[in-house]
Amino acid sequence: xxxxxxxxxxxxxxxxxxxxxxxxxxxxxxxxxxxxxxxxxxxxxxxxxxxxxxxxxxxxxxxxxxxxxxxxxxxxxxxxxxxxxxxxxxxxxxxxxxxxxxxxxxxxxxxxxxxxxxxxxxxxxxxxxxxxxxxxxxxxxxxxxxxxxxxxxxxxxxxxxxxxxxxxxxxxxxxxxxxxxxxxxxxxxxxxxxxxxxxxxxxxxxxxxxxxxxxxxxxxxxxxxxxxxxxxxxxxxxxxxxxxxxxxxxxxxxxxxxxxxxxxxxxxxxxxxxxxxxxxxxxxxxxxxxxxxxxxxxxxxxxxxxxxxxxxxxxxxxxxxxxxxxxxxxxxxxxxxxxxxxxxxxxxxxxxxxxxxxxxxxxxxxxxxxxxxxxxxxxxxxxxxxxxxxxxxxxxxxxxxxxxxxxxxxxxxxxxxxxxxxxxxxxxxxxxxxxxxxxxxxxxxxxxxxxxxxxxxxxxxxxxxxxxxxxxxxxxxxxxxxxxxxxxxxxxxxxxxxxxxxxxxxxxxxxxxxxxxxxxxxxxxxxxxxxxxxxxxxxxxxxxxxxxxxxxx
Numbered sequence: 001x002x003x004x005x006x007x008x009x010x011x012x013x014x015x016x017x018x019x020x021x022x023x024x025x026x027x028x029x030x031x032x033x034x035x036x037x038x039x040x041x042x043x044x045x046x047x048x049x050x051x052x053x054x055x056x057x058x059x060x061x062x063x064x065x066x067x068x069x070x071x072x073x074x075x076x077x078x079x080x081x082x083x084x085x086x087x088x089x090x091x092x093x094x095x096x097x098x099x100x101x102x103x104x105x106x107x108x109x110x111x112x113x114x115x116x117x118x119x120x121x122x123x124x125x126x127x128x129x130x131x132x133x134x135x136x137x138x139x140x141x142x143x144x145x146x147x148x149x150x151x152x153x154x155x156x157x158x159x160x161x162x163x164x165x166x167x168x169x170x171x172x173x174x175x176x177x178x179x180x181x182x183x184x185x186x187x188x189x190x191x192x193x194x195x196x197x198x199x200x201x202x203x204x205x206x207x208x209x210x211x212x213x214x215x216x217x218x219x220x221x222x223x224x225x226x227x228x229x230x231x232x233x234x235x236x237x238x239x240x241x242x243x244x245x246x247x248x249x250x251x252x253x254x255x256x257x258x259x260x261x262x263x264x265x266x267x268x269x270x271x272x273x274x275x276x277x278x279x280x281x282x283x284x285x286x287x288x289x290x291x292x293x294x295x296x297x298x299x300x301x302x303x304x305x306x307x308x309x310x311x312x313x314x315x316x317x318x319x320x321x322x323x324x325x326x327x328x329x330x331x332x333x334x335x336x337x338x339x340x341x342x343x344x345x346x347x348x349x350x351x352x353x354x355x356x357x358x359x360x361x362x363x364x365x366x367x368x369x370x371x372x373x374x375x376x377x378x379x380x381x382x383x384x385x386x387x388x389x390x391x392x393x394x395x396x397x398x399x400x401x402x403x404x405x406x407x408x409x410x411x412x413x414x415x416x417x418x419x420x421x422x423x424x425x426x427x428x429x430x431x432x433x434x435x436x437x438x439x440x441x442x443x444x445x446x447x448x449x450x451x452x453x454x455x456x457x458x459x460x461x462x463x464x465x466x467x468x469x470x471x472x473x474x475x476x477x478x479x480x481x482x483x484x485x486x487x488x489x490x491x492x493x494x495x496x497x498x499x500x501x502x503x504x505x506x507x508x509x510x511x512x513x514x515x516x517x518x519x520x521x522x523x524x525x526x527x528x529x530x531x532x533x534x535x536x537x538x539x540x541x542x543x544x545x546x547x548x549x550x551x552x553x
Contacts, residue, residue: 022046022047022079022082023046023047023048023063023082023083023085023086024044024045024046024047024055025044025045025047025089026042026043026044027043027044027045027052028043029043029052029054035054036054040056041054041055041056042054042055043055046082047082047083047085047086047089048081048082048085063086067083071083263289263290263415263418263419264290264415265286265289265290265291265292265415265419266291266326266412266413266414266415266416268324268325268326268412269292269294269323269324269325269326270286270291270292270293270294270324270325270326270327270328270416271293271294271295271296271314271320271321271323271324271326271327271328272286272293272294272295272296272320272327272328272329272330273295273296273297273317273320273327273328273329273330273331273340273347274297274298274329274330274331274340274361275295275297275302275303275306276330276331276332277390277391277394277496277497277498277499278330278360278387278389278391278394278399279297279330279360280302280306280394280395281391281393281394281395281396281397281420282328282330282360282387282394282399282420283295283306283311284306284309284395285395285397285419285420286416286419286420287306287309287310287311288419289415289418289419291415291416291419292312293306293310293311293312294311294312294313294314294320294323294324295307295311295312295313295314295320296313296314296315296316296317296319296320316345317329317340317341317345317346317347317350318345318346318347318348318349318350319345319350320350321347321349321350321351321355321357322350322352322355325355325356326356326357326358326409326412326413326416327347327350327355327356327357327358328358328359328360328385328416329347329357329358329359329360329361330360330361330387331361332361332502332505333361333363333502333505334361334363334364334367334509336361337359337361337363337367337368337371338367338370338371341357341371341374341375342374347375348374348375348378351375351378351379351380352378352379352380353378353379353380354379354380354381355379355380355381356380356381356382356383356406356409356412357371357375357380357381357382357383358382358383358384358385358409358413359371359382359383359384359385359386360384360385360386360387360401361386362386362434362437362438362441362502362506363386363434363509364434364438364509364512364513365431365432365434365435365513366431367434368384368430368431368433368434369430369431372384372405372430381406381408381409382405382406382409382430383403383404383405383406383409383410383413384403384404384405384430384431384433384434385401385402385403385404385410385413385417385424385433386401386402386433386434386437387399387400387401387402387420387421388400388401388402388437388440388441389421390497390498391496391497391498392497394420397419397420397421397422398421398422399420399421399422400421400422400423400424400425401417401420401421401423401424401425402424402425402427402433402436402437402440403417403424403425403426403427403433404426404427404428404429404430404431404432404433404434405429405430405433407426410424410426435513437506438506438509438510438513439510439513441503441506441507441510442506442507442510442511442521442524444481444503445503445504445506445507445524445527445528445531445544446507446523446524446527447481448485448503448527448544448545448547449526449527449530449531449547450527451482451485451486451489451545452489452530452545452547452548452550452551453530453551454468455468455469455486455489455548456548456551456552465486465489465490466490469482469483469486469487469490472486484497485543485544485545488543488545489545489548494539494542494543494545494546495542495543496541496542496543497543497544498543498544499540499541499542499543499544500531500534500535500539500540500541500542500543500544500546500547501535501540501541502544503531503544504528504531504532504534504535507524507527507528507531508528510524511524511525511528530547530550530551531544531547531550533550534546534547534549534550537549537550537553
């Protein structure tokens with residue numbers, strides 16, 4: 001089928017989500033998951049992901065009829081993998097149905113044979129009873145009749161029939177081996193959805209979904225091409241922040257409603273400073289979701305595209321802050337972050353009581369703490385919110401946001417965070433997000449260096465690098481990151497998705513963070529040296545995967 005909207009609630013993640021056209025299948029929902037009120041809908045799990053959502057009936061169109069059209073529209077690798085998963089699923093079900101049909105024929109033959117043997121047995125018992133009848137006395141007639149009746153009944157019932165009578169399974173209940181009709185209940189679903197309700201029931205007037213070529217499931221495509229009046233009725237909740245044992249929190253359902261394929265943007269004026277690889281994608285998504293945005297960039301030409309998309313132009317950082325309610329900034333390193341705030345016509349000059357500043361740069365905890373102090377000293381509100389991801393995830397609005405500082409400001413930014421990311425976490429006091437972000441990037445940078453090291457070792461020992469990638473993609477390390485970075489190396493394409501110079505900067509800051517608490521970071525230190533070698537080979541402005549070149553020169 002084909003579903004005609006884009007934005008809906010991912011029950012597996014407990015928040016709004018967006019997908020391009022995407023294949024999925026109807027499954028039974030967890031028993032304690034409430035069905036949305038209002039229009040008829042089905043519970044769908046999407047191929048190639050762990051996401052599920054309630055999808056309205058009237059928005060479904062046949063999968064097979066629209067498959068080719070959707071493949072032409074969506075060229076992404078993940079989408080193609082999802083379609084491949086559908087086809088593999090259909091092939092397996094076809095084989096299963098053929099086997100089931102074969103088994104059914106065999107069962108029918110056995111049943112006929114069993115019934116024939118039962119008839120023969122009944123005839124034999126009847127003949128014996130008839131012979132005995134003449135020898136029995138008249139006073140034993142009633143006993144004779146009972147014996148004959150029981151013998152006949154036992155003989156006429158086949159072994160299969162007796163087994164069915166003894167089976168405790170009720171009529172209409174699906175056999176146990178139909179495992180595909182259920183899905184495991186995720187911890188997120190348990191955490192977000194509360195209350196106990198009855199199991200899934202098809203909507204009134206619909207006995208079951210319309211079947212296509214697959215007898216067990218129904219396949220869907222989520223489409224951006226049509227816009228219903230209201231996309232998903234259940235996403236009208238107020239901001240729900242779930243406390244976790246760690247003390248961190250994350251936005252599970254934001255204060256917005258999915259209308260016409262988008263979220264309801266905040267009515268606050270948004271400013272954005274810095275239109276690099278990450279900032280450009282963030283601003284684009286803020287505009288798409290209807291936010292009022294004023295932009296500034298050190299290289300003014302980068303603003304032109306966003307002005308055409310509806311953004312306003314700010315002449316200086318101070319002007320942007322003074323004319324906007326919440327100003328975001330995303331720049332390259334600690335020095336750039338400080339210059340933006342403390343420099344001539346900087347952020348600090350535009351701060352007045354009530355003005356809000358959100359720094360999304362990846363910097364060290366000392367830098368962000370210093371910036372918070374000067375902003376708050378002028379009566380402003382401060383939030384740090386570095387992001388985990390790359391240019392592609394930024395463009396797709398699928399970043400992970402790590403925030404700390406002013407909790408109220410975090411909540412005020414909910415519609416913005418939904419526009420730019422798939423998840424946001426609140427980590428407490430200022431500095432915590434900076435530390436967490438450096439640790440995340442330390443792990444990522446070290447992993448990238450290890451990938452490059454493995455590929456070069458394969459090459460010098462006469463092993464196929466492509467085969468190594470194929471093996472890794474079939475194992476526990478399989479991930480989009482692994483596949484994309486290995487493909488970069490195999491194809492010699494190092495167009496930046498995450499600058500090598502920035503991952504080296506993050507490794508350096510993470511090592512310093514370890515030193516500040518006397519914690520050893522030998523793996524990060526070794527990886528840092530390899531990136532420094534790559535920088536010496538003029539790879540700074542290439543993608544981080546260009547660290548591979550440090551091993552081959």
